[in-house]
Amino acid sequence: METRVSARRLSVLLGPRVAGAPAYGWLADGIRRLVADGRLLHGTRLPSERELVTALGVSRTTVTRAYGVLRERGYASAVRGSGTVVQVPGGPVAGGGEPLELSALQPSGEDVIDLTCAAPAATPGLNRAYEWAVERMPSFIAGAGYFPLGVPELREAIATRYAERGVPTDPDQIIVTTGALAGLAAIFRATLHRADPVVVESPTYPNSLRxxxxxxxxxxxxxxxxxxxxxxxxxxxxxxxxxxxxxxxxHNPTGAVWSDEERARIARKWRSSGVTGVVDETMSDIWLDRPIDARPMAGHAPDCVTVGSASKTFWGGLRIGWIRAPHALSGAIARARLSMDLGAPVLEQLVVARLLRTQRELSAESRQRITDSRRVLLGLAERCPGWQVDAPAGGLSLWWHLPTESSTALVTAAERRGVLLAPGSLFAVDGRGLERWIRTPYALDEMTLRRAADAIAEAWSEVGMRPGAVRSH
Structure with missing residues (x-):
């Protein structure tokens, strides 16, 4: 199915014309940025020259020259019967999904739709943030480049973000890591002894469990x-x-959100039992219907340790996360962090600092894109008899209850149709059970998920009523 952007929509995406720049240069550079930011997907057909002339109020020569520049730079190609089609120079790179334990065992390729991961496309404006960060790099290149606890301006930006959410924080409490998982590993190394019992809700995020x-x-x-x-x-x-x-x-995978009352009660239980709370906030910005109507957990439990990440809000490829630790634990966690590596890349830290200051949260465009994708997969309720789900107000996945114990069989049937799913057992604390559950992330684009939904519905028609399937009561 071909993707096409209308002249009117492209005009909105481009925004106002930059004063002083040649019209063709402004148009070509604007489209290039949209491709680089992932707002125009590889293979999208651009409006005809005549349509764009009318929408933008520019000359035919301007559009012709701009399209020519895009082709010369590798950002577009002329396709017979389709006009001008945008492309990522060199083509998009396959893969790049968030790795789960199962993913190494499954095939990948251009025709495979990977729903084992819940990782959205990059935020609009990412490419521009990188350009800004590159301009800042000379200030850092003169030094050795080691910032084991994080570049100061990023630590300050993260601390400010917590303060704005009602949790007073100073930069000394922030430790920058190479992603949230690295943050969790540092916390565990600093605070746990072998065989220490740790409570985890089940189902849970498999990588945290590992x-x-x-x-x-x-x-x-x-x-x-x-x-x-x-x-x-x-x-x-x-x-x-x-x-x-x-x-x-x-919560990953269920999408559940704790209420303020639940947060307060768990915080009291942590204090009375001497329990260290470790809070994963990687999904906290991914609200779709409405923001979370509750204070951050650190507002209820000041002594808890919080982990955050840029991966879901901005882009997984940044590999930047952080820890907010109480002063009493920050030193031990920092020492544990140093035993693992000597710091995250400076360039990516500057990119995240810029995004936190200018964008602050998930962009409105990304939020709408994810909402549209969620709507596609919610349609499985009508296409797969007996499937039930509590539609979450945010997050990146649906946690379906199946009418039969068919999760593993469904994964196998879907894989034969080019869709990779993770069975419910992958999210179980003991790695077993949850055969009546399946997770379907909706982080991919709407068109891709329509193809995935077709394959999943077809797979369910094969396994859902298979003889021997155990029905729910």
Whole structure:
């Protein structure tokens, strides 16, 4: 299916013309930036020259010359019967999804749709932030380039962001890492001993679970706080845990959000039981219908340790995360961090600092794009008899309840049709069960997810009523 951008839509995306720049240069550079930022996808057909002349109020010569410049630079090509089509120079690189344990075992390629990961496309404006950061680099190149705790201006930007959310924070409490997972690993190394029990809600994010296991922790599963908070408190009391790892903002995979009351109650339980709360906030900015109506967990539990990341809000390829630690733990976590590596790349830190100051959160365009993609996969409820889901107000995935214990069989059937899914068992604390559950991330573009939905519906028609499938009660 061909993607086409209308002249009117392209005019909106380009914005006002830059004064003083040649018209053809402004147009060519504007389209180039849209391609570089992922706002015009590889293979999108541009408006005809006549249509764009009318929409922009420029001459035919201007549009012809701009399209010619794009072709010369590798950002467009002339396709017979389709006009001018934009392209990423060299073509898009396959893969690049967030790796889960399962992904190394599955095939990949241009025709495969990978729904084992929940990672959106880059934010509009990323390319411009990189250009700004490159201009700042001479200030840093004169030195050795090691900033093991983070570039000062990024630490200040992150601290300011927490303060604006109602959690007073100074830059000394911020430790910049190479992603949220590296932050979790540093926290575990600094605070846990081998065989220490750690409470984790089940289902949970598999990579966090693997990091805990690698640290030698004894993982203790608990129900979701939003479903059985009394049972969670009971698990904490009975197991004598030292730590609880939580994701109160658009929990992965369920999309659940803790209320203020639930946050306050868990915070009190942490204090009374001497438990260190470790809070994963990587999804906190990914609201779609409405912002989270609750204070950050650190507002309820000042002694908790919080992990954040630029990966979901801006782009996974930045590989920049951070830790907000109480003063009492910041030194130990910083030392643990230094035993792992000597700091994140300076250029990417400057990019994130710029984005935090200028964009601050998920862009409106990205939010709309993800919302449209979510709508496509919510349509599986009508196409797959018996499927049920609580549509989340944000996050990047749907957590479906199946009418039969068919998760693994569905994964196999979908893979034969070119769609990679992760079975429910991958999100279980003990790696077993959850055969009546499947996660479908909606981070990819709408057109790709329409093809994925077709394949999933076809796969379900094969396995859903297969003889021997165990039905839910």
């Amino acid at each position: 990091a805990l296991q690698h640290a030698g922790a004894r993982v203790v599963g608990a129900p979701l706080v939003t479903e059985a908070i009394d049972d969670v408190a009971g698990v904490i009391r009975r197991s004598g845990v030292r730590m609880m790892v939580a994701m109160p903002d658009f």
